[in-house]
Amino acid sequence: MELVLAIAIGILAASGTWLLLRPRTFQVIIGLTLVSYAVNLFIFSIGGLRTGADPVLREAAGDISKYADPLPQALVLTAIVIGFATTALFLVVLLTSRGLNGNDHVDGADGTP
Amino acid sequence: MSQHLLVAPIVLPLAVAALQLLAGERRQRLVAGLSLASCLALVALATMLLLDAAGRAGGGATTAVYRLGDWPARFGIVLVGDRLSALMLLLTAVVALAALPAALGRWQQRGHYFQPLFQFLLMGLNGAFLTGDLFNLFVFFEVLLAASYGLALHGSGARRVSAGLHYVAVNLTASMLFLLGVSLVFGVTGTLNMAALAELIPAVPENTRALLHAGAAILGIAFLVKTAMWPLGFWLPRTYAASAPAVAAMFALMTKVGIYVLLRLGLLLFGDGAGPASSGFGSDWMLWGGIATIVAGVIGMLGARDLGKLAGYNVVISSGTLLGAVGLQQPAVTAGALAYLVVSTLGIATFFLVAGLLTPDGGDDEADDALALEPYEPAGSDARGHELYADEDESRTVIPAPVAMLAVSFLACALLLAGLPPLSGFLAKFAMLAPMLDGAPRAGAHALFALVIVAGFCTVVAMCRAGIQIFWADPDRSFPQARVTEVGAIVLLLGLCLLLTVAGQAPLGYLEAAARQLHDPGNYVHGVLSPEGAGP
Numbered sequence: 001m002e003l004v005l006a007i008a009i010g011i012l013a014a015s016g017t018w019l020l021l022r023p024r025t026f027q028v029i030i031g032l033t034l035v036s037y038a039v040n041l042f043i044f045s046i047g048g049l050r051t052g053a054d055p056v057l058r059e060a061a062g063d064i065s066k067y068a069d070p071l072p073q074a075l076v077l078t079a080i081v082i083g084f085a086t087t088a089l090f091l092v093v094l095l096t097s098r099g100l101n102g103n104d105h106v107d108g109a110d111g112t113p
Numbered sequence: 114m115s116q117h118l119l120v121a122p123i124v125l126p127l128a129v130a131a132l133q134l135l136a137g138e139r140r141q142r143l144v145a146g147l148s149l150a151s152c153l154a155l156v157a158l159a160t161m162l163l164l165d166a167a168g169r170a171g172g173g174a175t176t177a178v179y180r181l182g183d184w185p186a187r188f189g190i191v192l193v194g195d196r197l198s199a200l201m202l203l204l205t206a207v208v209a210l211a212a213l214p215a216a217l218g219r220w221q222q223r224g225h226y227f228q229p230l231f232q233f234l235l236m237g238l239n240g241a242f243l244t245g246d247l248f249n250l251f252v253f254f255e256v257l258l259a260a261s262y263g264l265a266l267h268g269s270g271a272r273r274v275s276a277g278l279h280y281v282a283v284n285l286t287a288s289m290l291f292l293l294g295v296s297l298v299f300g301v302t303g304t305l306n307m308a309a310l311a312e313l314i315p316a317v318p319e320n321t322r323a324l325l326h327a328g329a330a331i332l333g334i335a336f337l338v339k340t341a342m343w344p345l346g347f348w349l350p351r352t353y354a355a356s357a358p359a360v361a362a363m364f365a366l367m368t369k370v371g372i373y374v375l376l377r378l379g380l381l382l383f384g385d386g387a388g389p390a391s392s393g394f395g396s397d398w399m400l401w402g403g404i405a406t407i408v409a410g411v412i413g414m415l416g417a418r419d420l421g422k423l424a425g426y427n428v429v430i431s432s433g434t435l436l437g438a439v440g441l442q443q444p445a446v447t448a449g450a451l452a453y454l455v456v457s458t459l460g461i462a463t464f465f466l467v468a469g470l471l472t473p474d475g476g477d478d479e480a481d482d483a484l485a486l487e488p489y490e491p492a493g494s495d496a497r498g499h500e501l502y503a504d505e506d507e508s509r510t511v512i513p514a515p516v517a518m519l520a521v522s523f524l525a526c527a528l529l530l531a532g533l534p535p536l537s538g539f540l541a542k543f544a545m546l547a548p549m550l551d552g553a554p555r556a557g558a559h560a561l562f563a564l565v566i567v568a569g570f571c572t573v574v575a576m577c578r579a580g581i582q583i584f585w586a587d588p589d590r591s592f593p594q595a596r597v598t599e600v601g602a603i604v605l606l607l608g609l610c611l612l613l614t615v616a617g618q619a620p621l622g623y624l625e626a627a628a629r630q631l632h633d634p635g636n637y638v639h640g641v642l643s644p645e646g647a648g649p
Contacts, residue, residue, distance in 0.1 A: 036289060039289045042293060042296055043295075043296040046296045046300035079251075086281075093266065093278050094278065097278050101271055
């Protein structure tokens with residue numbers, strides 16, 4: 001499972017980075033989204049991967065080693081919410097730029113015909 | 114003193130922004146009044162916290178700790194107030210108090226929700242200065258960045274949106290790096306509390322230490338993007354030049370958030386107490402990165418074609434100087450660097466406001482373009498030069514009062530930024546440079562020393578050139594009418610710089626104590642982690 005997750009994060013991060021460096025705003029926003037998925041998965045995995053383990057204690061005197069670390073899950077939730085909001089904001093800026101400049105180049109001016 | 118004073122600088126702008134959203138855009142007077150009251154209250158709060166921090170010099174805990182929900186520090190969220198935080202809070206409040214009236218005049222009406230966004234920006238800044246753990250630092254960074262995206266785009270227009278697009282994309286990517294760094298550090302140490310991290314780092318096993326360093330380095334890159342270290346800072350001059358003047362004045366402070374975090378984390382986590390393998394980690398990068406940043410900033414400044422860019426490159430030079438000085442990790446240099454931080458922030462904020470007043474106030478789209486400077490042409494090489502000087506008429510050299518006031522402010526900004534006497538810019542630079550070569554200086558210290566002086570000289574050249582072209586070369590240039598509020602903001606900031614010059618010893622004493630406190634993190638760690646804590 002670790003290997004699959006690591007490969008998935010790697011592919012997401014690599015393709016996201018490639019798209020980030022492209023000249024079209026739509027490619028940039030998809031790139032940002034992919035990178036943020038990679039980062040979110042990475043945060044989720046830092047507590048160690050466990051199958052079927054609860055993050056919240058069920059009884060007062062439970063064995064903590066049977067539970068998953070809840071903190072990364074809380075962190076990733078916050079990161080997802082913030083990332084979603086900022087991506088939405090970027091989308092608005094992107095559309096405004098498209099409307100004002102008449103093209104979707106990141107510099108507002110298209111070098112190629 | 115009330116125990117809850119420490120959380121007030123975060124809660125107050127949040128509550129005010131919410132009220133302003135409820136009041137709506139129509140009731141402008143109410144909204145502006147709320148903003149002004151909030152800024153005045155923040156200045157008062159920050160002053161109280163500063164006096165409180167200064168009063169803690171004696172024995173006992175030197176930091177004020179506020180536990181949200183009263184959970185112990187290792188599990189809960191803490192806010193920590195020490196001398197540096199209090200200083201940054203006061204600086205934020207003062208710059209905000211000056212930027213706000215400057216915005217009330219022309220800029221507020223150019224878009225929606227300026228005032229609530231401004232308050233959210235203040236909330237994010239104050240939170241970033243007060244928080245005691247890494248993840249909340251991320252959250253407050255996002256709050257201030259989200260507000261700054263809105264403010265950078267305030268007024269719209271093709272140039273601003275295009276610059277804003279770059280700004281948002283770069284900062285979103287930096288936020289991803291921030292998250293990566295935070296999660297790596299958490300993976301290695303199992304905590305995000307800064308004090309607990311400082312305690313754990315010397316004991317990190319050798320096989321995971323490289324991972325910890327990688328996490329810290331990625332975190333550092335995220336902050337260096339905000340600080341605009343070369344080559345991570347190409348977004349800065351264009352964005353700042355395109356923003357509304359009052360917003361740019363606040364942005365001058367935002368690069369200092371990166372410096373603050375680097376200073377805080379660098380000395381807390383990787384100071385002398387971090388063990389032989391980790392102490393001083395990253396300081397060489399900061400030193401040489403700072404040197405490269407100064408060079409890049411000077412080149413950009415000498416080539417700048419408009420006042421906004423000129424001010425933007427001044428921000429870059431200021432960042433580079435601070436990075437280099439912080440990277441040296443000597444207490445005396447750190448004290449001087451703090452003085453330089455305060456003065457250069459005030460100076461650059463003033464310069465942005467002055468540049469805003471010098472911008473011709475045309476239609477909405479015309480005003481997009483900051484005042485363009487004439488391209489440099491050697492005198493006598495063309496007919497235009499002769500014409501200019503031949504027609505000089507004594508009767509036209511009478512300078513009207515507002516222009517004289519602007520010229521004096523411009524001159525004062527130039528003196529402050531270049532670090533020339535008699536203003537406080539000189540004192541700050543002197544306080545930073547004098548101890549830099551004491552003892553056995555590090556490899557880059559001489560280069561930094563020389564470059565800071567060269568950068569000062571180049572600032573004089575660039576500012577003189579701009580000043581001559583604006584105030585002397587073209588007597589027919591029309592200046593927009595300055596409002597009382599806008600002039601008042603400039604007078605407030607310059608007056609403060611003058612006050613710092615006259616007061617001299619007392620502020621420097623405070624900064625020296627702050628630097629000592631930073632270089633001795635044991636007290637901070639103990640103050641945060643002790644079970645009872647030394648609450649205010």
